[in-house]
Amino acid sequence: ATRLGACWFPPEDDGGEPITGYHLMKLHTDEHTHDDWEFLGTFFPNFDPNMGGLCHTVPHLLPGTAYSFKVAARTAAGDGLWSAPSPPARTPLPQLEVDPKGKVTGGTGHVYGRGWDPITHTSFKKDMFEAPLHLETHSSDKKTSYDQHGPVVTLHDHEARLEVRRGGGGPAVAVAAWTCAWSPQAFSVTAEAVRADPFLADRPLRNKAVLRKRLALVGRGGGVPLVTKALRAQAAGALGVIVVDDGRCRAFDQRCVRGADLAARGELWARGDRPGPWRGVRVPVVLVLAGDAEAHLFLPPLLPPGEE
Numbered sequence: 001a002t003r004l005g006a007c008w009f010p011p012e013d014d015g016g017e018p019i020t021g022y023h024l025m026k027l028h029t030d031e032h033t034h035d036d037w038e039f040l041g042t043f044f045p046n047f048d049p050n051m052g053g054l055c056h057t058v059p060h061l062l063p064g065t066a067y068s069f070k071v072a073a074r075t076a077a078g079d080g081l082w083s084a085p086s087p088p089a090r091t092p093l094p095q096l097e098v099d100p101k102g103k104v105t106g107g108t109g110h111v112y113g114r115g116w117d118p119i120t121h122t123s124f125k126k127d128m129f130e131a132p133l134h135l136e137t138h139s140s141d142k143k144t145s146y147d148q149h150g151p152v153v154t155l156h157d158h159e160a161r162l163e164v165r166r167g168g169g170g171p172a173v174a175v176a177a178w179t180c181a182w183s184p185q186a187f188s189v190t191a192e193a194v195r196a197d198p199f200l201a202d203r204p205l206r207n208k209a210v211l212r213k214r215l216a217l218v219g220r221g222g223g224v225p226l227v228t229k230a231l232r233a234q235a236a237g238a239l240g241v242i243v244v245d246d247g248r249c250r251a252f253d254q255r256c257v258r259g260a261d262l263a264a265r266g267e268l269w270a271r272g273d274r275p276g277p278w279r280g281v282r283v284p285v286v287l288v289l290a291g292d293a294e295a296h297l298f299l300p301p302l303l304p305p306g307e308e
Contacts, residue, residue, distance in 0.1 A: 002060075002092070003058055003091075004058050004061060004067055004069075004089055005048075005051070005056070006024065006056050006058060006086070007051045007052075007054065007055040007056075008022075008054055008071055009053050009054070010054060011073060011080070014075065015075065015077060017075035017076050017077045018075065019044075019073045019074065019075055020044070020075060021042045021043060021073075021074045022043055022044065022054070022056075022072065022073055022074065023039070023042050023072045023074060023079065024041060024042070024056060025037045025038060025039050025040060025069065025070050025071075026058060026067050026068070027070075028062070028066075028067055028213070029066045029088045030065050030188075030189070030191070040058060043056045062191055062214070063192065064090065064091060064092070065152070065190060065191070066090040066091075067089060067090075067091070068085040068087065068088050070082050070083045150192050150193040150214070150215075150217070151164045151165055151193055151297060152164075152190065152191070153165075153192070153193040153215055153297070154172075154189070155188070155189045155190075155215070155240050155284050155286060156187070156188050157179070157184070157185065157187045157188065160177060160179070161174045161175060161176055162175040162177045162242070162286070164297065166296075173296055175296050175297070176288065176292060177286040177287065177288050178252040178256075178257075178262050178268070178269055178286060178287040178288075179268050179269075179285070180226075180230075180268060180269055180270050180278075180281075180284075181267075181269060181270050181273075182227075182275075182278035182285070183268075183281070183286070184283070187240070189215070189239050189240050189283075191213065191215045191239045192214045192215065193215040193216075193297055194210055194211060194214045194215070194216065195217040195298065196217060196218045196232075196233060199217070199218065200218070200219045200220075200221060200224065201216075201218040201219070201222075201224060201232050201233065202223065202229075204232070205232055205233070205236050207236075208235075208236035208237070212236060212237030213239060215238060215240045215241070216233035216238040216241050217242050217244060217293070217297060217298075218232075218233060218241060218242070218244065219243075219246060220244060220245050220246040220287075225277070226243060226270065226285075227270075227273070227277040227278050227281065229241065230243075230281050230285045231277075231281060233283075234280075234281060234282065239283060241283060241284070241286070242286055242287075242288055243287045243288070244290060245290045246290060247290045249287075249289055249290075250289075251263055252269070252287070256269075257270065257287070
């Protein structure tokens, strides 16, 4: 899976107590709607002579996505102060292949960031040693099982389109999109787009763990209101919802969604819905045409381990 190697230098002063580990946190800097730091755990990595510091590999990250990290030293006397966040490092977009059974394989990318220094709590040291930051990419030619089952997609509140990047390093493809009126007023999210299971989201979702920190692709129809689909995907931890039309739409107008017309009047869809159910939706929700989704967004559904 795509991973980043976070590297740092030990503090010059440990306050008289040996360091027993380092707390590590990450921030997905492309997520402007979910900008909380996530605690990854406490580690005591070995010194990496190639990188010139202590290094810990953070696995299972989204491809083509920027992350920052920060660390704090742990001693018997207590925890140190958190370091300044590292400048963002972006994971590579892999070369992907899909075999006849739908399994995705590709080269693994590994990016290292270094140059930031934890400070121990006992030393109260305020000045940090800051070496120049170097980002080094190490790509393996070895083919390995890869956990990406969808393209990397960017949603923007100010654009009536998606930016879609698939494995292979080609240019982004613009896909027309219609934003729901109940989406956040401002958003910019970049994440992997993964098909929900069941795709119509007309029952509880089977692949909640897979949808977390990704964009959920859900189908229109099935007798379930679109707001219910959005809430189910959001509850699974999805960063946004891409509703795939069921073929009734030829353009983003009143024949597509009653009471709204993007082309003629610039209106957002669902503007006439009762506000009550939509008030619980905190992630962006957009609608795309069926043909565009089929051409640019779909890969085989991704299921949790053991359910293939």
